[in-house]
Each structure stands twice: as structure tokens, then as C-alpha cells.
Amino acid sequence: MASSNFIDYVKINARSGAGGPGALHFRREKHVEKGGPDGGDGGRGGHVILKGSSQLWTLLHLKYTKHIKAFDGKGGEGGRRSGSIGKDIILEVPLGTIAKNSETGDQLFEITEEGQEVILLRGGRGGMGNDHFKSATNQTPQHAQPGEPGLEEWIILELKVLADVGLVGFPNAGKSTLLSAVSAARPEIADYPFTTLVPNLGVVSYRDYKSFVMADIPGIIEGASQGKGLGLRFLRHIERNSILLFMVPADSEDIKAEYETLIQELKTYNPALLDKNRILAISKIDVLSDSERSILQSQLPDTIPSTFISAITQEGIERLKDMIWEQINSTFPVS
Known part of the structure; x- marks a missing residue:
């Protein structure tokens, strides 16, 4: 079933590497009995980094990776030799991934571009060796800094689906049926609410070998913006669609x-969606x-382009595609 493969929420424990300690060392060479301090600096700890990848569509690869730890920096050495930097851990994530603090729920950042790298947790700084602490009054400092410890946090990663068109409606509005009729996607379809438990993506063929991506967003219920039903988990996916x-x-x-x-549910969740x-x-x-169609036509809102469709008989489907394509390529949003 699709829900076992589409993962749009994971919680991970991330730890950056600790910085290496500075070296406490004095120069010792032949014919030099009391050389000065030459302790090198420790290397910084490894960062934990998120990197955007357009080849990924889900967070499935992180579902069973609960603990992420970068490598510690190495200690400094004599001869002012710095310790090596701890290896960074780079986690590739789909575009549209949001990182949140698990305790406060605050959004830290969002990955939106291919190859974009953002440091999730910085590695600890390496300590300074005793060479830094020599002075006119202290020619033989017996002190070097320890490295800074790494950071550790529980982080929530959430994915917003990216598509040209997002299908918005209450459960059982026919969204999955439409997607299966216009693309090769095969979402589960049945005559009961919440058949769709995860977003489904389909590539819709258009004229002259053009195409666009359509996303079947699971059904909204009244109160979804307050978290009722499957609520906020669904609404966030709509943010990454060009057209609703x-x-x-x-x-x-x-x-x-x-x-x-x-409209009210979207406005309450995020007014920018309108x-x-x-x-x-x-x-x-x-x-x-x-x-009955004539009567219905007079009842439609006049603030939005509308059309009649049937995914079963294919009536109105080509006209709908034309409307979608025109909106995708239009400059100004519908008021």
C-alpha cells in the first residue's frame, strides 16, 4: 500500500561532533633544551547538514534512522599541527522538507532548491593549543583549551509535496478518481471518506507532448486548520502547489x-494560500x-473559474486541462 512507502514525517536525534582539544606541547629539538610552546589547535567537530535532492520524493530513507551523529574533531599536536576536522554528516532530503525543533515546534528552515545545503547542527569548535597563550610574562603556558562539545537535539522533518496542481476538497469529492483518469497514478479509490491517507502524485499529459504534475491531497474536513481529522498533516502539502x-x-x-x-480552512491555516x-x-x-446542470450553474461562485467534469465519462476533462495549463502559465493569480 502507498502509505508504507510515502513517509512525510520523521523525528530524528541529531548530534554534531565535538571539537578536538588543543595540544599542550613544547618544542623539543636537538640543541634546544627549553623550546617554547608549540601546541596546535584541535579540529572542529563535524556538522549535521541537510541537502536538497530533486531525486527524492519521500522521507522513507530516514524512517528507521533515528540517531544521526557526526564525527568528532581530532586533537592538536606539537609543532603547531592542527587536528583534523570531524567528518560532516550530510542527509539528503526531498525539496520541500521543513526542519522543526521538536520541543517548541518552531520552524528552523526549509529546503527548497536542488543542492541547497543548510547546517542543522554545528560541530563544536576545536580548542586552542598552548601556543596561543604565551606572553612576555608567561613563556611556558601550561594550558590548552578543550574542544567545545557537540550539540544534540531531537529534530522533526516534515515534507511538503511539490506539484503544479494540488487537488483540494472534502473526503470523497472524486479527487483520486480524477487523478487516476488523467494520469498513470493508481491511488486507492472507494466510496468512503479518507480513502486517501497520503498524497498521490501523477504526471498529466497535455497537448504537444507537454505535461504537468498533479497531487491528490487527502481530503480536508471542517476544522482541519485546527488539527481536526488528519488536519495539519494534509494542509502543509498544499503550500507547495502552484495551482489549487x-x-x-x-x-x-x-x-x-x-x-x-x-477557502476558510486554507485561510485560517495560511492566508498566503489564497x-x-x-x-x-x-x-x-x-x-x-x-x-439540474442549468440550475447548478447559477449557484456557482462567480469569483473563480469553474467547469463541470466527470472522470467516469471523461466529460469536461480536456477543458479542465486547458484551464489548468493556462493558469500554470499565467502571470497573475486569481483574485
Whole structure:
């Protein structure tokens, strides 16, 4: 099942390396009985680094790697020789990965670009050798610094799915059916809420060998922005979509009210989401007669481009693709 492979949340214990100690050493050579201090500095500890990779789509590779530890720096040596730097640990993560402090929930940073590297935990600084502490009044310092200890924290990594189009709707709105009809993706489909428990991605073919990526985001429920249902775990995925395709089934009791509820949930979670281009698709239109469609048309909100579709009969699917492609390539968002 897809849920066993798509992992969008992991909690890891990360430790950076400790800095190596500075050397307490004096120069000793033939014919030089009392040479001065020449203790070298310790090497810094290794960092723990996150690196963006466009080849990854999930955090599955980190699911069973709970403890991450960088290497310690080596101690300094005589002859002012510095210790070697501890080896960094670089964790590759998908684009759209957020690092959070597990105790406060505060976001530390987000990985958004291929090859982007951000230090998650810095290694401890190496200690200074006794060569640094000589002075006119202290020609033979008997002191060298220890290295700084490394840092240790529990870190939460969360993934936001990146797609051109994100499907937004209540459970059972027909999102998975649409994705399976327009792409090679095969999400689980059944006539009950929350069939989709993880986002599904599909590449949709368009005219002249063009294509775009569509994401089936698990269904929102009223109160999702406060964490109800599967709540916040789903809403964060919508942040990484260029266009939001709202889906409301034709047999809904009040299409306009359902659309407004979806808008309110997004606004409460993150008002910036409303700056994205939006399209409204009325799904399952094959269940209505022509007269019922006419009545329904008059009830649609006039603030958003809308269309009727049926993933079963393929009615309206090409028109929907045209609308999506136009929005992807438009400069200004829908108001």
C-alpha cells in the first residue's frame, strides 16, 4: 500500500561532533633544551547538514534512522599541527522538507532548491593549543583549551509535496478518481471518506507532448486548520502547489457553501494560500440531468473559474486541462 512507502514525517536525534582539544606541547629539538610552546589547535567537530535532492520524493530513507551523529574533531599536536576536522554528516532530503525543533515546534528552515545545503547542527569548535597563550610574562603556558562539545537535539522533518496542481476538497469529492483518469497514478479509490491517507502524485499529459504534475491531497474536513481529522498533516502539502484545483461533487447539498468552507480552512491555516491561482471543478456531473446542470450553474461562485467534469465519462476533462495549463502559465493569480 502507498502509505508504507510515502513517509512525510520523521523525528530524528541529531548530534554534531565535538571539537578536538588543543595540544599542550613544547618544542623539543636537538640543541634546544627549553623550546617554547608549540601546541596546535584541535579540529572542529563535524556538522549535521541537510541537502536538497530533486531525486527524492519521500522521507522513507530516514524512517528507521533515528540517531544521526557526526564525527568528532581530532586533537592538536606539537609543532603547531592542527587536528583534523570531524567528518560532516550530510542527509539528503526531498525539496520541500521543513526542519522543526521538536520541543517548541518552531520552524528552523526549509529546503527548497536542488543542492541547497543548510547546517542543522554545528560541530563544536576545536580548542586552542598552548601556543596561543604565551606572553612576555608567561613563556611556558601550561594550558590548552578543550574542544567545545557537540550539540544534540531531537529534530522533526516534515515534507511538503511539490506539484503544479494540488487537488483540494472534502473526503470523497472524486479527487483520486480524477487523478487516476488523467494520469498513470493508481491511488486507492472507494466510496468512503479518507480513502486517501497520503498524497498521490501523477504526471498529466497535455497537448504537444507537454505535461504537468498533479497531487491528490487527502481530503480536508471542517476544522482541519485546527488539527481536526488528519488536519495539519494534509494542509502543509498544499503550500507547495502552484495551482489549487478545488473539487466539489455535483451531488453536494450546497456547492457554494462547501467551497467557502474549504477557502476558510486554507485561510485560517495560511492566508498566503489564497494568493495562489484557483479553479473550481464540479465533479461527478454524470449523475445530473441537463435541467439540474442549468440550475447548478447559477449557484456557482462567480469569483473563480469553474467547469463541470466527470472522470467516469471523461466529460469536461480536456477543458479542465486547458484551464489548468493556462493558469500554470499565467502571470497573475486569481483574485
